[in-house]
Amino acid sequence: MTEYPITLVRRAALRSLRPPPKIALADWIESNVYLPQTVSALPGRIRLFEYQRGICDAIDDPAISKISVIKSARVGWTTLLTGTVAAFVSNSPSNILTVLPTQDDCRDYAVTDIEGTFEASPALRGLLAAENDETGRSTLLSRKFPGGSLKLVAAKSPRNLRRHAAKVLVMDEIDGFEVSQEGDPIELATMRTLTFRDRKILAGSTPVFDHGPISKLYAQSDQRIFEVPCPECGDFNEIQWSQIHWDEGQPETAAYACPHCGSLIAERYKASMVAKGRWRATAPDVKGHAGFRVNALVSPHSNAAWGRS
Numbered sequence: 075m076t077e078y079p080i081t082l083v084r085r086a087a088l089r090s091l092r093p094p095p096k097i098a099l100a101d102w103i104e105s106n107v108y109l110p111q112t113v114s115a116l117p118g119r120i121r122l123f124e125y126q127r128g129i130c131d132a133i134d135d136p137a138i139s140k141i142s143v144i145k146s147a148r149v150g151w152t153t154l155l156t157g158t159v160a161a162f163v164s165n166s167p168s169n170i171l172t173v174l175p176t177q178d179d180c181r182d183y184a185v186t187d188i189e190g191t192f193e194a195s196p197a198l199r200g201l202l203a204a205e206n207d208e209t210g211r212s213t214l215l216s217r218k219f220p221g222g223s224l225k226l227v228a229a230k231s232p233r234n235l236r237r238h239a240a241k242v243l244v245m246d247e248i249d250g251f252e253v254s255q256e257g258d259p260i261e262l263a264t265m266r267t268l269t270f271r272d273r274k275i276l277a278g279s280t281p282v283f284d285h286g287p288i289s290k291l292y293a294q295s296d297q298r299i300f301e302v303p304c305p306e307c308g309d310f311n312e313i314q315w316s317q318i319h320w321d322e323g324q325p326e327t328a329a330y331a332c333p334h335c336g337s338l339i340a341e342r343y344k345a346s347m348v349a350k351g352r353w354r355a356t357a358p359d360v361k362g363h364a365g366f367r368v369n370a371l372v373s374p375h376s377n378a379a380w381g382r383s
Contacts, residue, residue, distance in 0.1 A: 100130035102165065103157035106197040110190035113153070117194070125300045125368050126154050128353040132364040133158060133274060140363040142291035143278035146370040148378040151278050155244055156187045158276070159224065160198050162242050167221025168270075171240035173229050173263050175250035180226040183246075184214040188224070229259035236262065241270040248291075249282035260287055295365025296355040300372055302347040309334035310352065313371040318380050325381035330371075341381070345374045 097105075100122055111117045122130070132138050145151050162170055174180050192198040202217040202224065215226040227234050229251040243263055245251075251259045260277070267273040279288035301310040311317075311333055319338065320328040329338040339347070353366065370378040 097165075098130070099134045099158065099161055100127040102161050103130070103154075106164070106195060107157045107160050107191060108194040108196075109153065110194040112186050112190045113156075120153065120157055122154070123150060123372075123374060124349055124351045125353070125366075125372060126150055128298075128300070129154060129364075129366055130158070132366075133276070135364075136272065138362055138364050139273055140275045140291075140295070141277070141366070142288065142295050142363065143276075143366045143368070144281055144288045144292045145278060145366075145368045146280060146373075148370045148375050149368050149373045150375075152183075152187060152246065155246060155276065155278070156191050159188070159242075159244065160191065160195065163201055163219050163222070163224065164198060167219060168241040169222050169239060170224045170242040170244065171235075171238050171263065171266060172224070172226045172244040172246075173235070173251075173259060174226065174245075175229050175247055175252075177228040177230065179247070180215055180228050184226055188217075188226075189214070227263075229263075230254075232256035232259050232262050235259065235266060238266055239269060240266050241273055243267050243273070243275045245275075245277040247279050248277050249279040249286040249288050251287065292365040292367060294360070295357070295363040296360040297357040297365050298353045298355045298367065300351055300366070300368050301354055302351040302372060304332040304334060304337060305339055305343050305347065306337040307332060307335040310354075312367075313369075315369075315371065318371065320381060328380035330380065341379060344372070344380070348372050348374055 103120055104122055107120045109117050109120055129141065129143065132141050143151060159170060162168065174183060192202055201219050203219065204213065204217060217224045225238055227238065232254055233256055243266065245260065245263060248260055264275060267275060277288065277291055281288055299312045301312050303310050309332065313330055317331045317333060318328055319331055329340050331338055351372065371380065
């Protein structure tokens with residue numbers, strides 16, 4: 075049967091109105107986000123580790139509004155944050171508020187991570203536009219995009235937090251936030267999300283204090299730990315520093331001692347163990363707040379080798 079041109083035009087128009095297919099955050103990041111040389115020793119398309127993908131799944135979950143990550147260095151947390159911000163800008167436009175300890179931290183992150191990554195990623199290039207401040211000057215720390223904005227605010231300037239409402243709140247290195255007469259920056263920033271039923275609050279930090287802000291948030295969460303399987307017995311465990319052993323004076327011989335079977339697992343097996351790893355909630359009764367604890371012992375980066383960690 076011959077189709078009339080108007081039928082073909084109507085069909086094409088209807089196809090163009092369909093919303094894009096829902097893609098998991100982790101898959102979208104890996105497909106669309108590229109790291110520049112200024113951010114990574116291996117520039118190019120992001121490849122997420124299994125523990126990063128688990129955090130992405132929590133961000134995707136509409137039943138979870140808070141995500142808290144207590145972590146060490148060299149686990150790719152900042153890279154994951156940048157990819158998540160990029161996904162919200164591209165797919166779920168809204169007001170995004172990012173809070174870092176100082177103004178210098180905000181500028182460094184804006185220039186190196188945000189601008190560098192958006193410029194290096196074809197799908198993101200040109201999405202962000204500089205916004206004018208109250209003096210009419212454009213600023214790196216306040217950016218517009220269709221349907222929303224991205225603002226970076228220093229925790230040292232808590233008064234500025236009251237000026238912004240945000241559906242997505244990103245807070246990094248919160249153990250470096252200082253409480254002032256204006257109040258606790260974490261509480262002030264969280265208040266800016268109260269009007270949004272579907273808000274997302276992401277907080278992460280390397281712990282500085284035994285009972286600092288990130289430790290307290292993790293304690294309020296479902297307290298997930300990342301477990302990897304032993305290549306010998308298959309038992310899943312969280313790798314801890316007490317389980318790493320090496321010959322005296324020879325850190326290059328470092329190996330993981332499985333707490334279940336006692337086997338010594340060489341470093342060369344770590345990448346495959348991490349790829350088969352899983353997150354387990356140790357406080358599963360807590361709902362709506364996912365907490366993640368991850369250390370460099372599961373990071374496949376060469377600088378996070380067991381003999382160097």
